[in-house]
Amino acid sequence: MGNFAANQWFSAVVLIAWLGMNIFLFTYYFLIYENGRSYSYTRFILGSALAWARGSAACLNFNCLLILLPVCRNLLSFLRGTCSCCQRSMRKQLDNNLAFHKLVGYTIALMTAVHTIAHLFNIERFYNAAQSKNTTLEGMLSSIGNKHGDWVNPIRSQNENPPYVCFTTIAGITGVLITLALILMITSSTEFIRRCCFEVFWYTHHLFIIFFAGLLIHGLGRIVRSQTLDSMEHNNYESCHDTFLNWQQDDGHSDIECIMPSFQGNEPMTWKWILAPMIIYIIERLLRFYRSRQTVVIVKTVGHPSKVLEIQMKMYGFKMEVGQYIFINCPLLSMLEWHPFTLTSAPEEDFFSVHVRSAGDWTEKLLQVFQEQADNPPSLEVDGPFGTASEEVFKYEVSMLVGAGIGITPFASILKSIWYKFQHEDDRLKTKKIYLYWICRETGAFAWFADLLRSLEQEMACSGKDGFLNYQLFLTNWDSSITGQAAINFDVTIDAVTGLRQKTRYGRPVWENEFSKVADAHPRSTVGVFLCGPRALGKSLNQCCHHYSSLDPRKVQFYFNKENF
Template identity: 80%
Template sequence: MGNWIVNHWFSAVVLFAWLGLNIFLFTYYFLIYEKGKSFAYTRFILGSALAWARGSAACLNFNCLLILLPVCRNLLSFLRGTFSCCRRSVRKQLDHNIAFHKLLGYTIALMTAIHTIAHLFNVERFYNAAISKNTTLEGMLSSIDDDWVNPVRSEKQTQLYICFTTIAGVTGVVITLALILMITSSTEFIRRCYFEVFWYTHHLFVIFFAGLLIHGVGRIVRGQTPDSMEHNDYESCHDKFTTWKVKHGGSSDDDDDDDDDDECLMPSFQGNEPMTWKWILAPIILYVFERLLRFYRSQQKVVVIKTVSHPSKVLEIQMKKRGFKMEVGQYIFINCPLISTLEWHPFTLTSAPEEDFFSVHIRSAGDWTDRLIQVFKDQDQKTPCLKVDGPFGTASEDVFKYDVSILVGAGIGITPFASILKSIWYKFQREDERLKTKKIYLYWICRETGAFAWFADLLHSLEQEMTSSGKDGFLNYRLFLTSWDSSIAGHAIINFDVETDAVTGLKQKTCYGRPIWENEFSQVSDAHPRSTVGVFLCGPQALGKSLQQCCHQFSSMDPRKVQFYFNKENF
């Protein structure tokens, strides 16, 4: 438990604060509508379903206020730079933006279900009250015309009629359908296999928020007016409904004096002021500015200066753009109008901030990437036009803020670390003494030997630079090949005594199989007993769970001993 606290104590505080605010809002508004005197007559018709609908609506407003913020990438990049002087526990929260966005989405779905079910009960009870006779309190309340409490005015206004003709009903249906489509298309399977479906469907959020802004304009949920409560208190008047009198306009003070104190006037009601827009307008405006900024930057000219086709269907694209500034480990979004004018896909930058260009390595991993690689192959004479948005910050920006860093990449997941290693190479060349990091461990896990090709040159350059600068021990890298045939194994055995590796040509020999992470973390822990170790992963969730478990296992609560901090790329 103590080791878990080292990595997640601040996340737990944030989560409990969010959960506490949800519980408070739900309880506060639930009690207003369940116990409040102004809603006594409304509650008599609807029962507790009214309170359930309004309590869940308050939570919906709160979570809809938050859900756009984690996807405001420029805002997150700004905050990451602003918090650069803060403790790493605070900065790490920005790396959980997608997870928090998903949590908010699921919470909105849950509260929408509660809100919708409660209002379906309300519509049914409104209808039953409307067809009741005036000899019942429900029927008497439903007969009020001007300052009504029951939106159902006749038997012809059936439940379906209310749901599909009122502002609240129509927008509620639209909002719910949009939410269902967004949630279902966000599943892991859809996002990985049919990204375009996810991308297009997720933009239904525009319809969702538009419907949300006007959902409460109809003011269907109504409470008793303060003036009416003075002449008709529920506790003393609800059982005298057969003797209620209608208050005539223009009555004088003398007329009021003649009224019997025991007589009750017909109650009047007013709709609640719409509140949702007050919750969500500010984040909507912020998100609009975010998109405008991203649109402006995406329209700036991008010059493709070089493309290189690497083995394993990897395409390297080197580009230039006016005013482009980056940090290590950041990522950009790329759009190719020849393929689609609307689709934007994220790619980690593989260039270093010290270089006068920026680059990405794109592996064939789906329809869009396949077509992009093919477009560059076919366009020998004229380079295809690309649009670029970014760069945006990631967890890897903090790699130099730790005493020791462990970098773990799986397949093309090595790309953010290419930027880091290149930056280290430049720092060594100019003998930058401000580098806090004293040791870097790099693990690259691949299925095939061809994947090592494009990265081997960079590692070879680093080997030479560190040897010449007397820092041989700064970088410890290990390459793991998880899939091989008998010819590769035989070749490795034959060349076992050769100084360089048979697969990569590097001094470090390639390992066959997968790392035993407990052993790796134990060795690092023993070698750096009083250090803060940053563990950075760009790879699958299963690998992330293993690394995170090791971080918990080998971290100490004592700040004077080794502590492992887990960081994962999310975009």
């Protein structure tokens, strides 16, 4: 529980502040439109649906202010650097950017549903009021003003119906476009579609341009109206609404008891909320566009087993840290698609590299193009690098690195950097012990990473630091021939599958045992747990971090970090 509080207290503060702001805004504006005197006549026509529409609109404005900021990757990388002196629990919140982005997105969807349903009721009430005769208050209010004047009911004749209002007014047309764009973005961002048809998610998510353009002009129609202050001085709802048949036009005489009320539209407010984050996002995109225009030189390509392609590149001004990632675009395949890849090179190397695994249509085509054009590889565009949780690895005394399949890539960068630090006898390395766990389905997938581990083994042996790296490889999919070969070579010092000193294990790790061993071996250390892998595995590791951390903050503490991009 003590570790949970140390890890999550700032997350809890952020969520409580965000939730509290939503509740405050909804309640504040709901009460204004439910009880405000200037909306008495409008409320007489519409009822409580007016307050529901405006309360949800306030929450929409607030969340639309936030939705773009978690995906401004350059901003997050900048904050990650400036927050290096802050507490670990505060820096960790930058790793929750996508989770917060999704939370805000779902909240926008919910508030949009409330706002839309409330306004559908409002339009129906406006229509019914327009059909009423002038002998009723609804009919009298509907006849006030003209199409360009001080009206309170936007439906100006009995020939106008609700569909007409929805598809001919600024608020109606933009509302339909905003809702359709949001539905497509939300449905295409489900995990199933992102995994199976990433291109569908990528393209439909760019409908956010239509969404925000619609938001900017949605309020220009000023359909929601309040009574003007001058009018309220001579027509108070409490004393005049019962005498509406005797209302008179204002002729300048102050002795008139109740004059005909006049109304005005509310000033559009949404642009004030979203203008600043839109400017930040535009600057972000311009910076990324400029950086992506830099020439990328492909130094070398290496094909590895299990359809893994290593691409080594150079680009002017490129500087990286361990565990960071980049976006890659191949104009030959698509001018618009950018896909994220973790850097597998070390900062000490004079090039940067990625390992691309065939995991979808785009990566399959990329590997095919590089194979067909081996002598003249296609040009690539690179955007990045961007920071991740793995940058924190050298800030812990002990680190547990957990990679599933191709998820080992960020840790390749870390291990290479360690190898260079050992070669140059860098004494500034705070980390004293690293535990590496790699969970993989195929034996061939170990091949490209085995060379790095073998070099690191030799370097540690020469440096007298054999105990620095403890790595364990877990094979989850095997057949009888593999197990038979492993049994035959049981007494051999070199593993039959990988050629490494550390023997490959079959099955999945029992995390309770692993955490217990680390806790016993480092009773007074701060342990960073880093994962690049599936969500289910992350949940198990996070639970173990909480369970095996000591209640005494001076003893062993586990801090969970997960790659998100």
